[in-house]
Every structure is written in C-alpha cells, then in structure tokens.
Ligand SMILES: Nc1ncnc2c1ncn2[C@@H]1O[C@H](COP(=O)(O)OP(=O)(O)OP(=O)(O)O)[C@@H](O)[C@H]1O
C-alpha cells in the first residue's frame with residue numbers, strides 16, 4: 001500500500017472538507033490489486049499510453065456517478081481474466097468518514113455498500129462522492145449530439161439532487177412503455193386503439209416529463225451565469241458564452257400544473273406524427289442545450305482552442321455549482337487535458353481550484369506543467385496497472 005503513514009495534522013488542516021483518502025481497486029480494468037492513498041490536494045498520475053491512467057479516474061467516476069462515460073457495460077470494467085471486480089474508497093466528509101464499496105459482476109448485478117452495509121438501492125450511493133471529470137471526450141459537449149449534452153446535464157443534475165436519478169428512471173420507464181404501445185398501433189387511424197390506454201401514458205409522460213424538464217431548466221439557469229463568468233475570465237476576450245436550454249416542450253412558468261398542461265397540449269398537436277412514426281416525439285428525451293459564443297452556435301464556429309476554453313469554463317462552473325449546492329467541494333478529475341491547455345489557461349484553472357478542490361490529474365509527460373505546483377502535488381506513476389511513487393518524488 002502506498003502512503004501508509006496516517007494523514008498528518010498539517011494535511012488534515014489544509015485538506016478540503018470532502019476528500020478521497022484511499023482507493024482500493026481489485027480486478028478493475030487492468031488493475032489486479034492496487035491500493036493507494038491520496039496525500040495532497042493535487043495528485044499527478046504520470047504514465048505512458050495504455051497503462052491505466054484513465055482507468056483509475058474511471059473507477060472514481062463510477063463511485064461518484066455510478067456510471068462510466070467510456071462504457072455502459074460492467075463486463076468491460078472487470079479484468080478480462082475474471083468475473084468480478086471491487087472498488088473500495090474511504091471518503092472524508094465534513095463531519096464523518098464514509099467507506100463506499102462497489103462490486104461488479106459478470107454475469108450478475110452490481111452491488112454497493114456504505115460503511116460495509118449493503119445498500120438496498122444502488123442509487124442510494126449517489127451523493128457520497130461528487131466529481132467533475134474533464135477529458136478530451138468532454139469536447140463532445142460542443143461537437144457531439146444533443147444526446148451527449150443531455151447526458152452531461154443529467155449527470156450534473158444527479159450530483160446536485162440524487163433524487164433526480166429516480167425521476168429520470170421513472171421517465172425512461174414511461175417512455176419505453178408508451179413507445180411500445182405506439183409501436184404496436186403504428187399507422188392506425190386516430191384515435192389509436194385503445195385510446196384510454198394511450199391517454200393514461202400521456203398523463204404519465206406529462207407528469208414525469210415535467211419533473212425532468214423543470215429540474216434541467218433550474219440547473220442550467222444556475223450554471224449559465226457561472227460558465228459565462230469563467231469563460232470571459234479565461235478567454236480574456238469580450239466574447240460572450242451563452243448556455244440556453246431548448247426544451248422540446250416549451251413552457252413559461254415553473255409551475256408543475258402549467259408545465260404538465262403544456263405537455264398535454266403538445267402531445268395533442270403531435271399526435272398524428274407520433275402515430276405515423278410509432279414513437280414518442282414529445283418530451284425531454286428530445287431536449288437540446290445550445291452553446292453559443294456571441295450568439296453563434298459554438299459547434300459550427302468555435303476553433304479547437306475556443307471549444308476547449310468553453311468546456312473548461314463549463315467544468316469550472318460545475319465545480320462551483322456542486323460546491324454551492326451540496327456544501328462539499330467535488331473532486332476534479334483531469335484526464336490528460338492539462339498539458340493540452342496553454343500556460344495561461346492552465347494557470348486560470350489552477351488559480352480557480354487552488355487547494356479547495358481535490359484534483360487528480362493524469363498526464364503522459366510533465367513538460368509544460370507549472371513547476372511550483374508540480375512540487376506541491378503528490379506524484380505517482382502508473383505502469384501496466386501498477387501504481388508507484390517515483391524515486392525522485394518527495395516521500396509520501
Ligand atoms: N477489462 C479489462 N481487463 C484488463 N485490461 C483492460 C480492461 N479494460 C482495459 N484494459 C487495458 O487497460 C489499458 C488502457 O488503460 P487506460 O485507458 O487507463 O490507459 P491510459 O493510461 O489512460 O492511456 P492513454 O494515455 O492512451 O489515454 C489497455 O492496455 C487495456 O487493454
């Protein structure tokens with residue numbers, strides 16, 4: 001085990017209120033059995049390609065969000081040679097320390113535990129550890145599909161309000177049922193037989209869909225000004241970033257009854273299309289989030305550097321919003337992106353996170369990193385799924 005020494009008083013005092021102290025990976029991706037202790041607010045994981053840098057961050061992301069943005073199948077996360085994997089973490093929170101455990105199985109279902117007690121519902125693990133991840137894949141926020149942006153926003157809302165994970169699940173369930181019904185009666189004359197059954201699903205879609213859209217709107221409303229402020233700070237230009245929510249069902253007032261009413265009206269209007277296509281075309285599964293710089297869609301106009309700046313501004317906004325809402329600063333996971341930023345942007349990022357947000361940074365090389373904070377960071381190397389403390393680094 002690395003860094004066996006208990007946390008010194010110095011470190012405890014300097015450490016952010018919530019931080020990840022220990023992580024133990026067992027048969028997770030290319031890690032067979034790896035324990036590690038985080039001893040500083042910033043940890044740099046240095047390694048060549050394909051050694052396990054992203055895998056490590058993925059394990060943390062999985063504990064925080066119960067999802068990996070690289071794979072939706074647990075079998076991909078389990079070491080090839082075996083059929084189960086464990087991730088265990090010790091998380092210091094403001095007033096307590098929590099042990100979070102996750103076991104993945106193939107075949108079989110994953111299970112989660114908190115303080116060694118199995119959790120009845122997996123979703124109950126949400127909110128224990130919060131994390132914001134920034135990797136090159138996040139550039140899909142600008143370049144990718146509306147689905148990429150919805151997934152990003154949903155992940156953020158879940159971290160702010162874990163109950164949203166249930167809301168989203170319920171909505172998805174209703175959507176599947178309604179789609180199945182529409183598919184069975186595709187192309188039939190309106191009213192679709194049996195009309196009462198469809199009306200029932202319409203009401204459900206309106207009820208659950210309105211919960212989803214109202215929460216998404218509220219979060220974006222809080223995130224947008226933060227992202228805008230970070231963006232002008234980092235770019236140093238009078239450019240203005242706007243994040244606009246374009247719900248598939250437009251609504252005015254944040255009132256459950258009125259929003260549901262808007263859903264029902266929209267369903268009425270689109271009934272012919274839904275019957276013809278045999279699928280649900282009304283609802284938040286068709287929402288869009290528009291990212292514009294100076295009112296021009298960033299997707300079509302922004303240069304690579306501008307796109308990176310934009311995503312960085314959004315990530316910083318997420319970090320601060322999660323802290324403001326939950327009262328605990330989330331972890332920042334930077335997967336191979338810091339060295340890609342120019343020095344000015346690196347410095348903005350580092351000034352923004354200081355020691356307030358525990359940060360894990362992966363990189364293939366240290367060249368181009370600011371020397372002062374490189375020294376203050378815990379440095380680890382990874383090779384073929386084994387983490388070590390390099391000889392030249394200060395002792396852990
Ligand atoms: N389920 C698995 N079992 C065993 N090994 C795996 C599994 N999944 C991935 N790997 C291995 O993990 C390695 C990739 O690890 P990772 O993505 O963390 O690399 P990285 O260090 O981030 O590299 P890069 O610098 O290219 O991003 C590959 O060698 C891959 O074969």
Ligand SMILES: [Mg+2]
Pocket residue numbers: 053054055335336
């Ligand atoms: Mg990687």
